[in-house]
Amino acid sequence: LVGNGNLHLRNLFGGGREMALRLNRLPGQISQLDASFRDPFVAKLPVQLELNFEGLQQDSTYGQQRYDGALGYRLPGGLELLLTLSREVTRPGFAGAQLVAGQQRIARADAFYAGATVRFRRVDRPANPRRGLVVETRFERGLKERATFNAGVAGDTVRSVTLGRQERLHMQARVYLPTLPRQVAVIGNATSAVIGEARDESDLFRFGGAASLRGYEEDRFRGQVVNRSFVEYRYQFERASFAYLFFDLGYVDRSALQNVVRQKAVYPGYGFGFQFETAMGIINTSFALSPEDTPTDAKVHVGLSVGL
16 A cells, blocks of 8 residues: 655645645655645746756665756647756665675766756646646756766775766656546556666666556666556546546666666556545545456555645
């Protein structure tokens, strides 16, 4: 049983400002905290500002923090264009600083990225759409400095610092298609890719679980390229409540890295779920299976979202 919590504050201090907080407590002493702020009209101009923070702590292996800032302009018809600047900081823990095959497992790294984001959103209802299209593409390029300790020829340790380029691409899309009364089909795809060279585990995308590939444990997979295609068939009860059947198809591609073997495979997941609007907030529960599971091995994903 894995849970996550979301807090969404709408129209904060007026002017359409938004603030969101997401806490995800994962198995194995792994925690993730995301926070974001959005102002759609900076100084009453048609320019929007976005600030984001992502924090990850993986037991004693490593900690990673990412700081994003974006300025954008919203065009008529639901199209948004943004320019982004990001900084990512990775610090190895006790386990990550150990030497494996003569090399430090996780590098101490600092990276700066610049990029652009294009978004398009046109749906009939924000909470539980019946028809519409949502698309987002983000590309960023930057420099990453790594500092590691390696075993020298004479048995001592040598500190080395390298600087390299890295590109990242994120794409996602969802289409909402009405079928029968109160019923809608949702078709979607999400892809993330490290285009530059990945050196260790901290460069890889975490994949699997409620927010990515249902039917598998949270963050079970890590890859340089991860993709999920999915289909949901929903029966809508109320404004934000529905029941659904789903099928996920995940893809993971990863080159062999230090302490990480080569992986390239496809993983299906399937099941059903419910989303209900309650006095506490919106509760989303899914029961998901993979081909390697029996019905008694279903993964139960529970999420609570509170909006004010």
